[in-house]
Amino acid sequence: RGVRFHMGRLATELTPEGCVLDDGTELRADLIVEAIGSLPNTEWLAATPGLDLTDGILCDAHLRIGGLPHAVAVGDVARFPNPRYGPVPRRVEHWSVPGDTARHAARTLVAALTGTPRDPAPCAPLPSFWSDQYTLRLQSFGRPSLADRCELLEGDPTTPEGDLLYAYYQGPRLIGVAALGGPTATAAAARHRAHLMTLPEPVA
Numbered sequence: 001r002g003v004r005f006h007m008g009r010l011a012t013e014l015t016p017e018g019c020v021l022d023d024g025t026e027l028r029a030d031l032i033v034e035a036i037g038s039l040p041n042t043e044w045l046a047a048t049p050g051l052d053l054t055d056g057i058l059c060d061a062h063l064r065i066g067g068l069p070h071a072v073a074v075g076d077v078a079r080f081p082n083p084r085y086g087p088v089p090r091r092v093e094h095w096s097v098p099g100d101t102a103r104h105a106a107r108t109l110v111a112a113l114t115g116t117p118r119d120p121a122p123c124a125p126l127p128s129f130w131s132d133q134y135t136l137r138l139q140s141f142g143r144p145s146l147a148d149r150c151e152l153l154e155g156d157p158t159t160p161e162g163d164l165l166y167a168y169y170q171g172p173r174l175i176g177v178a179a180l181g182g183p184t185a186t187a188a189a190a191r192h193r194a195h196l197m198t199l200p201e202p203v204a
Contacts, residue, residue: 006027009022010022019032040091042077050067051065051066055079055091056076056079056091057077057078058079059078060080061081061083061123062108062120063078063080063123064108070109070112072105072108074101074105075098075101075102076091076097076098077091078097080123082122082123084126084196084199085170085175092125094127094128096128097125100125126141126142128140136180136181136182137179137180137182137183138178138179139178139179139185139186139190141176141190141192141196142168142174142196143168144175144177144178146168146170146176147168147175148169148171149168149169149170150168151169152164152165153166153177153188154188155185163179163181163188164180164185165179165185166179167192174192174195174196175196177189177192
């Protein structure tokens with residue numbers, strides 16, 4: 001369909017005719033769209049003492065902020081450790097995250113306000129993503145970006161036809177799957193969802 005990808009490249013210069021990539025490639029273009037991502041909106045909290053606003057609002061595993069039992073953060077702005085992927089706090093930008101984190105934050109607040117002696121389970125949503133590209137869909141579950149190994153489970157990437165399914169591992173543990181193709185590809189990715197929902201065993 002006339003679409004070309006320049007993977008791992010950066011645009012270093014805009015010219016009257018188009019742009020220049022960091023490897024010297026010159027691309028001619030009538031129109032350039034700059035897509036630079038998003039930033040968490042935390043400026044209004046800058047004067048609040050005790051908050052870590054580096055890339056969002058730092059929370060604990062129960063979405064509490066600043067060590068305050070009755071203050072929580074939800075949505076894309078919340079940066080919290082997900083026990084599925086280790087202790088490093090991260091944000092997840094996805095339309096389902098506000099609902100997932102809001103439900104968990106509500107349980108955290110109810111536990112604090114009612115004096116429940118035990119915390120609820122940590123917040124551990126399963127990240128997911130999809131993008132429709134013409135007749136194909138790219139679908140992923142989990143955190144493929146954290147993997148140290150990728151394995152092709154189904155399909156042949158050297159042919160233009162057919163579905164592809166990849167598995168992503170961190171050590172021996174499956175932490176993500178990604179599929180490209182039609183409905184059968186996305187169904188194949190969804191088959192691994194239950195496995196990805198399993199939390200790793202805690203280390204003593």
